[in-house]
Amino acid sequence: MTVRAVVFDWGGTLTPWHDIELVSQWYAYAEIYDPEHASALAHRLAEAEVRRWRVQRESEGAEPAGALDQIFLDEGIDTTQARHLRALGCYLDFWSPHTYADPQARAVLEGLRSSDCRIGVLSNTMWPSAHHLEVFRRDDLDDLFDCAFFTSEMSVAKPHSDAFLAVLDSLDVSADESVFVGDRLWDDIAGAARVGMRTILIPHSNVPDEEIPDATVLPDATAHELLDVLRIVRSWQ
Numbered sequence: 658m659t660v661r662a663v664v665f666d667w668g669g670t671l672t673p674w675h676d677i678e679l680v681s682q683w684y685a686y687a688e689i690y691d692p693e694h695a696s697a698l699a700h701r702l703a704e705a706e707v708r709r710w711r712v713q714r715e716s717e718g719a720e721p722a723g724a725l726d727q728i729f730l731d732e733g734i735d736t737t738q739a740r741h742l743r744a745l746g747c748y749l750d751f752w753s754p755h756t757y758a759d760p761q762a763r764a765v766l767e768g769l770r771s772s773d774c775r776i777g778v779l780s781n782t783m784w785p786s787a788h789h790l791e792v793f794r795r796d797d798l799d800d801l802f803d804c805a806f807f808t809s810e811m812s813v814a815k816p817h818s819d820a821f822l823a824v825l826d827s828l829d830v831s832a833d834e835s836v837f838v839g840d841r842l843w844d845d846i847a848g849a850a851r852v853g854m855r856t857i858l859i860p861h862s863n864v865p866d867e868e869i870p871d872a873t874v875l876p877d878a879t880a881h882e883l884l885d886v887l888r889i890v891r892s893w894q
């Protein structure tokens with residue numbers, strides 16, 4: 658096999674998985690936006706987010722969860738207000754410690770580059786791409802990606818085939834010469850396999866059962882740490 662490109666998921670793949678309590682993340686927002694009703698607002702925002710992820714999952718990515726702004730619109734929040742921007746900053750600060758790249762990320766990406774692989778990212782996310790790119794810059798990884806796709810700004814999400822095909826098209830490679838690396842059996846592994854990519858699972862994420870509609874999917878290989886990806890890809894080459 659010629660491997661000309663490796664495409665990575667982001668959360669739980671290029672970053673170690675962290676269990677995040679959905680209401681707590683929204684409480685960080687709500688206590689700034691509406692301190693008097695913070696708890697109720699945090700619950701409403703969490704429910705709106707869960708609803709959007711569920712629609713995405715049940716439509717198999719044909720109806721993406723969308724962007725964060727859509728959650729705010731769902732809940733009637735005025736996103737032009739200064740207190741919204743302050744609250745959003747607190748939400749992102751809450752997340753910040755959980756967004757750092759795996760310490761092995763740079764070595765893996767550099768190793769793949771030296772093996773003549775192009776590198777892409779495809780992340781199911783509600784955050785704006787600008788925020789993700791800022792995180793890549795902070796972690797000194799931004800020079801290592803040939804393209805990065807964030808479904809907050811796409812019309813489809815994983816596991817929809819068009820999401821994977823958009824990345825392959827941007828990298829100018831075919832599916833059978835490309836590898837996808839992800840932590841989710843359904844969104845990542847099943848979706849990438851369906852378009853004909855080889856797949857590597859990083860199996861350390863605590864993905865809830867209801868988010869894996871078919872757990873019988875098998876990856877082509879399993880990476881127990883991120884550096885294993887380099888070894889596996891080189892063995893396929």
Ligand SMILES: [Mg+2]
Nearest residue numbers: 666668669840
């Ligand atoms: Mg992931």
